[in-house]
Amino acid sequence: MPSRQPPTSLPSERFAVDVAVVGGGLVGSAIAWGALEAGATVALLDEGDVAHRASRGNFGQIWVQGKGEGHPPYARLTQRSATLWPEFSARLGVRTGIDVGFSQPGGLTLCLSEEELATRAAIASRLDAEGGSAGMAILDRDAVARMTPLPLGDSVRGASFCPADAHANPLALLRAFHLDIQAQGGAFIPHTSVEAVRAVRGGFAIATSAGEIVAGKVVVAAGLGSAGLAASLGLDMPVRPVRGQVMVTERAAPLGDFLFTGLRQTREGSLMIGGTQEEVGFDDGTANVAMRTMSRRAVASFPDIARLDVVRCWGALRIMTPDGRPIYQQSRRYPGAFAATCHSGVTLAAAHALVVAPSIVAGDLPHELATFSADRFHVQAA
Ligand SMILES: Cc1cc2nc3c(=O)[nH]c(=O)nc-3n(C[C@H](O)[C@H](O)[C@H](O)COP(=O)(O)OP(=O)(O)OC[C@H]3O[C@@H](n4cnc5c(N)ncnc54)[C@H](O)[C@@H]3O)c2cc1C
Structure with a gap:
C-alpha cells in the first residue's frame, strides 16, 4: 500500500460534503465508510494521537455471547453485526489488499467454579427467553477439554459457548477503513480537531483547526471527546x-x-x-x-x-455509557446532527457501516436504532 502523508489543510477553501463525521476511531470510521457505500460524499475528521483512542488499544473480539440481556434490540444488533462481518471484511479486504484477520470460530467463557457456571447458565436461559441467546450453550469440563489441545487447569468446571463469537485485527481494520475511504473518494482529514459546529441553512458549518467545512449532516463519533460537541447540537452523550x-x-x-x-x-x-x-x-x-x-x-x-x-x-x-449500551440519536433541535457511540466498536463495526450509516444518510433512524436514544437516561421515575 502506498503510504500517504496526512493533509495539512482541507481539500478546498469552501469544502462541502453530504456527511461530516467527527472522530476517526472505529465508530466514526465505520460510519464514514458506510456513508460512502450508501452514496454520500463524506469527510472524516480526526484529532489524532493527542486524543484518547480506544480503537488502538482494544482486544479485537467480535463478541456476541451474553450481549443484550434485558434489551433485545441490543442483542439483535450485535448478532446482526456478527452476521454482516464476513461479507463486510471481505469487501474491505478486496478493495484495500489488507487482511483484517476476521475469523469466526466461536467463543468460550471458561468458568472456574460451579457458581460461575451457574451464573452463565442463568444468563443463557434469560437471553434464550428473550430470543437473543445466539445459540449460547453450556458445556461441561469434558466437552471443553475436547475443544482445546492445551491441558485445562483443575479449577475449570465448564464454559458457555457461542458459535457467533469472532475476532479480527482492529488495527488492520482501522487502517483499511482509512485507506478505502480515500480510495472511494471520501476525505479522511487526520490531525484536525473539530472545535465547534453550528447549524446553518441546509446543514452545519464545522469549524476545524484546518478551516471550515460545510456538511448536510454531521455525526459526533468522537469517543471520550464527544460530550461537549454533542451538547452544542442538542445531543446528549454521557460517556x-x-x-x-x-x-x-x-x-x-x-x-x-x-x-x-x-x-x-x-x-x-x-x-x-x-x-x-x-x-x-x-x-x-x-x-x-x-x-x-x-x-x-x-x-x-x-x-x-x-x-x-x-x-x-x-x-x-x-x-x-451509563447502561453500557450504544447511543444512536438524531438531534430534535438540529435535525441532521447525529450522535454515535458504543463500547464494542469492533463487534459493531459491520452494523455501524451497513445499518447505522445508511440510516444517517437517509436522515432517519428506524425504530430498531432509535431505541438507542440517550433519552432513556432521562425517563422520570413514576
Ligand atoms: C482494553 C480494551 C479492550 C476492548 N476490547 C474490545 C473488543 O474485544 N471488542 C470490541 O468490540 N470492542 C472492544 N473495545 C472497545 C472498542 O475499542 C471501542 O468501542 C472503540 O474503539 C470505540 O471507538 P470510537 O471511535 O468510539 O472511539 P476512539 O477510538 O476513542 O476514537 C475517537 C476518535 O475521536 C477523535 N476525536 C476526539 N475529539 C475530537 C475532535 N474534537 N475533533 C476531531 N476528532 C476528535 C479522537 O482523536 C479519536 O481518534 C475495547 C476497548 C478497550 C479499551
Missing part, C-alpha cells in the same frame, strides 16, 4: 472512561480453534490476555495488581501459560 488493561505474551503453541473471554490467540501466535474494567478516570496507564489478577486467571484456565514471557502490556480507555 465516561473505563480502563482496560491488556497483556501480550510471546508466540505460543496453538490454543485450538476457539476464542476465550479475556484470552485470544492472534493469527501470529501471541496470546492477548486482558480486559479489566477499572473506574480510574482518564488514567490509561497499567497497574501490577490488575496484571496479576488477569494472569492468575489465565494460568488457572491453562497452566501452560505460566511458561510464557509477557512482551507488551498497555492500558486503554473504553467509552462507556
Whole structure:
C-alpha cells in the first residue's frame, strides 16, 4: 500500500460534503465508510494521537455471547453485526489488499467454579427467553477439554459457548477503513480537531483547526471527546472512561480453534490476555495488581501459560455509557446532527457501516436504532 502523508489543510477553501463525521476511531470510521457505500460524499475528521483512542488499544473480539440481556434490540444488533462481518471484511479486504484477520470460530467463557457456571447458565436461559441467546450453550469440563489441545487447569468446571463469537485485527481494520475511504473518494482529514459546529441553512458549518467545512449532516463519533460537541447540537452523550488493561505474551503453541473471554490467540501466535474494567478516570496507564489478577486467571484456565514471557502490556480507555449500551440519536433541535457511540466498536463495526450509516444518510433512524436514544437516561421515575 502506498503510504500517504496526512493533509495539512482541507481539500478546498469552501469544502462541502453530504456527511461530516467527527472522530476517526472505529465508530466514526465505520460510519464514514458506510456513508460512502450508501452514496454520500463524506469527510472524516480526526484529532489524532493527542486524543484518547480506544480503537488502538482494544482486544479485537467480535463478541456476541451474553450481549443484550434485558434489551433485545441490543442483542439483535450485535448478532446482526456478527452476521454482516464476513461479507463486510471481505469487501474491505478486496478493495484495500489488507487482511483484517476476521475469523469466526466461536467463543468460550471458561468458568472456574460451579457458581460461575451457574451464573452463565442463568444468563443463557434469560437471553434464550428473550430470543437473543445466539445459540449460547453450556458445556461441561469434558466437552471443553475436547475443544482445546492445551491441558485445562483443575479449577475449570465448564464454559458457555457461542458459535457467533469472532475476532479480527482492529488495527488492520482501522487502517483499511482509512485507506478505502480515500480510495472511494471520501476525505479522511487526520490531525484536525473539530472545535465547534453550528447549524446553518441546509446543514452545519464545522469549524476545524484546518478551516471550515460545510456538511448536510454531521455525526459526533468522537469517543471520550464527544460530550461537549454533542451538547452544542442538542445531543446528549454521557460517556465516561473505563480502563482496560491488556497483556501480550510471546508466540505460543496453538490454543485450538476457539476464542476465550479475556484470552485470544492472534493469527501470529501471541496470546492477548486482558480486559479489566477499572473506574480510574482518564488514567490509561497499567497497574501490577490488575496484571496479576488477569494472569492468575489465565494460568488457572491453562497452566501452560505460566511458561510464557509477557512482551507488551498497555492500558486503554473504553467509552462507556451509563447502561453500557450504544447511543444512536438524531438531534430534535438540529435535525441532521447525529450522535454515535458504543463500547464494542469492533463487534459493531459491520452494523455501524451497513445499518447505522445508511440510516444517517437517509436522515432517519428506524425504530430498531432509535431505541438507542440517550433519552432513556432521562425517563422520570413514576
Ligand atoms: C482494553 C480494551 C479492550 C476492548 N476490547 C474490545 C473488543 O474485544 N471488542 C470490541 O468490540 N470492542 C472492544 N473495545 C472497545 C472498542 O475499542 C471501542 O468501542 C472503540 O474503539 C470505540 O471507538 P470510537 O471511535 O468510539 O472511539 P476512539 O477510538 O476513542 O476514537 C475517537 C476518535 O475521536 C477523535 N476525536 C476526539 N475529539 C475530537 C475532535 N474534537 N475533533 C476531531 N476528532 C476528535 C479522537 O482523536 C479519536 O481518534 C475495547 C476497548 C478497550 C479499551
